Amino acid sequence: MGTTSVRILSSAPIRSATLPRVSSWTSxxxxxxxxxxxxxxxxxxxxxxxxxxxxxxxxxxxxxxxxxxxxxxxxxxxxxxxxxxxxxxxxxxxxxxxxxxxxxxxxxxxxxxxxxxxxxxxxxxxxxxxxxxxxxxxxxxxxxxxxxxxxxxxxxxxxxxxxxxxxxxxxxxxxxxxxxxxxxxxxxxxxxxxxxxAERDAAMAAERARLARAVHDGVLQVLALVQRRGRELGGDAAELGRLAGEQERELRRLIRAQEAVTTHAPDTVDLVVELSTLERSGTVTVSTPGVPVELPAATARELLAVARACLDNVRLHVGEDAPAWVLLQAFPDHVELSVRDDGPGIPAGRLEQAAADGRLGVAESIRGRVADLGGTAELVTGDFGTEWELVVPRRAALA
Structure with missing residues (x-):
C-alpha cells in the first residue's frame, strides 16, 4: 500500500505579532x-x-x-x-x-x-x-x-x-x-x-479567584463523583471515570496556576521547563536544547497549550498508551516545535469536514493559537503517522 501524506499550512508567513498592550498615548x-x-x-x-x-x-x-x-x-x-x-x-x-x-x-x-x-x-x-x-x-x-x-x-x-x-x-x-x-x-x-x-490586573485576579472557587465547588466535585462511580460500575463506565479523573487533575492544575498569577508576572519564561511537564514515561518523549529557551511568558503559555492539544489528539485518536515525541529547536529569531506520533494518520479531508460540521478543535486550539502568535502551523500526515510543525517568532509578544 502506498504512502500518502497531507500537508496543511495555516495562516500567513511569520510576522511580528504583538500582544494587546495598553499604550500610554491612547489608553x-x-x-x-x-x-x-x-x-x-x-x-x-x-x-x-x-x-x-x-x-x-x-x-x-x-x-x-x-x-x-x-x-x-x-x-x-x-x-x-x-x-x-x-x-x-x-x-x-x-x-x-x-x-x-x-x-x-x-x-x-x-x-x-x-x-x-x-x-x-x-x-x-x-x-x-x-x-x-x-x-x-x-x-x-x-x-x-x-x-x-x-x-x-x-x-x-x-x-x-x-x-x-x-x-x-x-x-x-x-x-x-x-x-x-x-x-x-x-x-x-x-x-x-x-x-x-494595575487596577485592571487586580480586578482580573479577583475574578480568577472567584471563578476558581466556583469551579472547585461545582465542576471538580462532579468530576470526582464521575470518576468514583465509573470505577464502581466498571466496563465502559470505568473508562469514562478514568477520563473524568484526568480532567479533574488537569483542572486542578489550571486552578493552581491561576492562583499563582500575580500582577507582576515574569516577562519571560523558559520554554524548556514548561515543555518538560508534558513528558510521560513510556508514552511522551520531550527533546529540548540543553540551554534555556527564554520566550515572552504569553508566547510560552500558548505554545504549551498547543503542544497539549496535539498530545490530546494523539491519546484520543491513536490510543492512551500511544507513543508521541515533542521536539523543540531554538533559533536566534524563532523557535520550531514539532509534535509527532506513529499512528495511522489523519485521512484526507477529515479536518475540513470536521470544520464544516462545526467541530473546530484542531483549527482553534492549534492553528488559531499559532496564528495569533504570528507563526505557522504545518500538518504532515499519512499512514506513517502525524506530525505538527509549529514555527513562532521568539520576540513576537515583545515587539
Whole structure:
C-alpha cells in the first residue's frame, strides 16, 4: 500500500505579532489626563488673551498702524474662541489643528514690526503665544514642546533690532518650559496608564479567584463523583471515570496556576521547563536544547497549550498508551516545535469536514493559537503517522 501524506499550512508567513498592550498615548486613562490638561489650557487661553488685549489697548499709541494692530488683536480673539472649541474634542486634535495654532502665533510675531515699527519692545501677542506652545507640549510630549519653543524663541529674537537680557530670558523660558511641560504631561499619562493596568490586573485576579472557587465547588466535585462511580460500575463506565479523573487533575492544575498569577508576572519564561511537564514515561518523549529557551511568558503559555492539544489528539485518536515525541529547536529569531506520533494518520479531508460540521478543535486550539502568535502551523500526515510543525517568532509578544 502506498504512502500518502497531507500537508496543511495555516495562516500567513511569520510576522511580528504583538500582544494587546495598553499604550500610554491612547489608553483611556491617558486620554482622560490629556482631556483634563486641555480643559485647563482653555482657561489659560482666555487669561492670556485678556492680558494681551489689555496691554495692547493700554499701549495703543505704540502702534504705527493702529488698524493693523486692531486686526491682530481681533485675530487673537477669534482664534482663541475657535481653538477653545476645537481642542475640546480629542478627535479634532490633529496635526493640522496644532500646526495652524502654532502658525498663527508665529504670524502674529512676524507682523509685529509691521504694525509697531522696527523699534518695538513688546510683541503684539506677548504671552498669548504660550497657548500654542503648551498645546504642542501636551499633544506631542517633550519633543513637541521643545520644537514649538525653539520656533517661537527663534522668530521672536530674530525680529528685534536689539536683544535685551529680558528678551533672551523670555525666549529661554519658552524653550526650556515647552520641553519640561511636555515631559511632565508624558509622565502624568504614563502614571495614569500604569495605575489603570494595575487596577485592571487586580480586578482580573479577583475574578480568577472567584471563578476558581466556583469551579472547585461545582465542576471538580462532579468530576470526582464521575470518576468514583465509573470505577464502581466498571466496563465502559470505568473508562469514562478514568477520563473524568484526568480532567479533574488537569483542572486542578489550571486552578493552581491561576492562583499563582500575580500582577507582576515574569516577562519571560523558559520554554524548556514548561515543555518538560508534558513528558510521560513510556508514552511522551520531550527533546529540548540543553540551554534555556527564554520566550515572552504569553508566547510560552500558548505554545504549551498547543503542544497539549496535539498530545490530546494523539491519546484520543491513536490510543492512551500511544507513543508521541515533542521536539523543540531554538533559533536566534524563532523557535520550531514539532509534535509527532506513529499512528495511522489523519485521512484526507477529515479536518475540513470536521470544520464544516462545526467541530473546530484542531483549527482553534492549534492553528488559531499559532496564528495569533504570528507563526505557522504545518500538518504532515499519512499512514506513517502525524506530525505538527509549529514555527513562532521568539520576540513576537515583545515587539
Amino acid at each position: 483611556p486613562a491617558a486620554v482622560a489626563v490629556q482631556d483634563g490638561l486641555f480643559r485647563a489650557l482653555a482657561v489659560l487661553r482666555v487669561i492670556v488673551l485678556v492680558n494681551a488685549v489689555a496691554l495692547n489697548v493700554y499701549r495703543s499709541d505704540n502702534f504705527d498702524h493702529p488698524v493693523g494692530g486692531a486686526a491682530c488683536v481681533g485675530t487673537m480673539v477669534l482664534w482663541t474662541a475657535f481653538a477653545t472649541w476645537a481642542y475640546a474634542d480629542p478627535r479634532r486634535r490633529t496635526f493640522l489643528l496644532l500646526g495652524a495654532d502654532l502658525a498663527i502665533a508665529l504670524a502674529l510675531l512676524v507682523v509685529t514690526p509691521v504694525v509697531k515699527g522696527d523699534g518695538f519692545h513688546a510683541t503684539v501677542p506677548g504671552f498669548w503665544v504660550m497657548a500654542a506652545l503648551l498645546a504642542w507640549a501636551m499633544q506631542y510630549r517633550w519633543v513637541g514642546g521643545l520644537l514649538a519653543g525653539l520656533l517661537l524663541a527663534t522668530v521672536d529674537l530674530s525680529l528685534r533690532q536689539e536683544v535685551r537680557q529680558s528678551d533672551y530670558g523670555n525666549a529661554f523660558l519658552l524653550v526650556i518650559g515647552g520641553a519640561i511641560v511636555g515631559f511632565m504631561c508624558q509622565s502624568l499619562q504614563q502614571m495614569a496608564t500604569a495605575r489603570e493596568v
